[in-house]
Amino acid sequence: MKTLQTNRQIDRLLIDYVMCEAAVIALVINASGKIEQTNAHMDRLAGGSVVGRSFAAQIIDFHDTFDIDKYLPASERPFLFNIKTHHGLPQTYYFHFHRLLDDKILAIGQQDAGETENMRSTLVGLNNELNNLTRQLQKKTAALERLDAQKNQFFGIAAHDIRQPLSVIKMFSEFLDTETTEQLSSSHREFLGYIRKSALLMEDILNDFLDFSVFEAGQLTLHKSPTDITPWLAQAVLPSSMLASQKGVEIVVTPPNDGSLLFIDTSKMAQVVNNLLGNALKFSHSGDRIVVELFFSDTEIVLSVQDQGPGISRENQQRLFEPFVRLHAAPRLSEKSSGLGLAIVKKIVTAHGGRVWVESEPGQGATFFVALPRTDPATPAGNVNKDRLTNKNQVSTLLRKKAIDNSQEPPAPKSVLPQ
C-alpha cells in the first residue's frame, strides 16, 4: 500500500514537472486534430495558449500534407517537426505520438541535446576563428593607416622640395626671355617658352599634390564667411577666363537671380570653380563655349559648369571624382594634369557639407554640378532631406525649372570676357 502511494506520488510529481517546468512539449490532441491540453513549455514557445487550435497549424509544413495518422501507431523512431514560435524563429522537436483510450493522441516532443551541443561547439569554433581574423584584420588596418600617413607625408615633402628648384627654373627662364630677347634666335625663344610652360604645368601639379596630401591627412581647415555669391563667382571665374581666351574658348556666366549669402571658404571654393573650369577647358576646342550657371532651391544653391567636350560615358562618370583617374578622352599633351583636380573638388565641396556630380552623354558635352547648403552645415542636420532623396538628374531638372520660373524674363547669358 505504501509503495503504491509512493508510486502515485512519483507519478504526480513527474506529471507536474512535465506540465509546468520541463523543456519538452506535451499535448493532448483530439480526433479532429485540435489541441485539447498543453503544457507550460508549449505555451511559452507559442507565446500563449494554443488550446483549441489545430496541431498542424503549430508546425511548419511546407507541403501542407500533414496527417497525424501517418505517425501512428507509436513508433520507436521519433518524428522531426519544426514548431512555430512567437518570436518567429522555428525550433525543431522530435515527437512521439501515442493513441489514448478515448481516441485522443498524446504528443510528446523534445529537442536533441546532441544537436544543440554540436551547434554550440561549431559556433564557438567559428566565433574564435572570426575573432582571430578580426584581430589580423585590425593589425593590417593599423599597418595600412601608418603606410597611408607616410605616403601623404612623402607626397607633401616631395612636392614641397621639388617646388624650390622649380621656382629657380621658372625665374631664370623668365629672366632669359626678357633679358636676352635680342641675342636669341626665334627657335631658342620658343624653347624658352616650352621651359616656362612646362614649369608652370609642373607647379600646378605639385600644388595639387600638396593640397591632396593635406586633405588626405585630414588637415583641411575651412575659413568660412558669409559671401555674396554674385561678385564672388565673377571673381572666381576670372583666372580661368584668361586661359580660355588664349585657347579661343568663351566662358559664359549666367548672372544669378538671387542675392543670397553663402557660408563658404572663398579661397577653397574658388579653387573648386577653377578646377571645374580647368577640366572643361582641357576638353574644349577653339570656338567652344563653357557655360557657368547658378540654380536655387529652398535648401541648396547649385553651381553648374557645362562644356561642349566629348562627354563621359555613364560607367566612367562614377569614377571621375576618384584621385588619379583619367577617364575622359585624352587631353592635349600640354594640358596634362595631376589627375587630382576633381578629387580635390569633391573633398572641398564635401567639407562644405555639399555634394558634387556630373551629367553627360558621350558626344554631347558634360555638366558638372556643385550643390552647397544654404545654411551652415555645422548646424545639426535634421531628418533625411527630401530634396536629397530625389534622383540627382531630377534635382538638376527641377532646379533648372525653378530658376526659369522664378524670373519673369530668363536672363541672357553674359560673357565675363571682354568683348
Next chain:
Amino acid sequence: MVDEKVFALYLEALLKGNRSQCGQLVDRLLEADIDIKDLYTGLFQDSLYRVGELWENNTISVATEHVATAITEGLLSRLYPRIFAAEHCGKKAVISCVANEWHQIGGKMVADIFELNGWDTDFIGANTPVDDLVRHIDLVGPDVLGLSLSLYSNMEVLLQTIATIRSHFHELHIFCGGQAFRWGGLEKLRQITGTEYIPSLHVLEQTLVN
C-alpha cells in the same frame, strides 16, 4: 565546375557539422584554381539549397541548418581577399534583408557576386528596419538596391519595404531574390515598376557581366 563526388562529400560534411572537412574540400578546390563564381554557385549555393530542402522535408533540424549556414559563412570569409581584389568599376550596390528576415547568407553571397564584378557593395545584413535602410541608401547613394528574402511569411514585409523605399527614391533600381519566391509573390513584385526578380546567383552574374 564542382565535381559531383566533391559536392556529395562536402554536403555530407556540412550536414554533419564537420567544419574542418568542409574547409579542406574548399581549400582543395581553390588549389585546383576553381573559379570563385563556380564555387559560389556550384558549391555554396547548391549545398545550401539542398540543406533548405532537407529542412523543409523535416529531414534535418533547425540546428543542423544553422550549423551548415554558419560553416558556409565562415568559408566565405576565407575568400574575401580574392573577392575584394577585383578592379572596381565605380558602381555601388546596397544589399539587405528586410525586417524580421534573419537568413542573411543569400544576401551576403549576392553582395560578394557584386564585389567580384567590381561593384562597391554594402551588405547591411539580417533583420534591417526600413528606416535604417532608407538612411543608409541616402548616405551611400547606390545605383542598385538588392533585397533578399528567404521566408515566404516575410513577403508582405518585403512589399511594404519596397513601397517605402520607392516613396523616397523614385528611380532607384531595386531587385529581389531568395528562396521565398519559390512559394509565390512574383505577381505582386512585378506590379511595382523598376523592380526586378533575380532567381539565382548565376542569373545575377550573367546580368552583371552583360
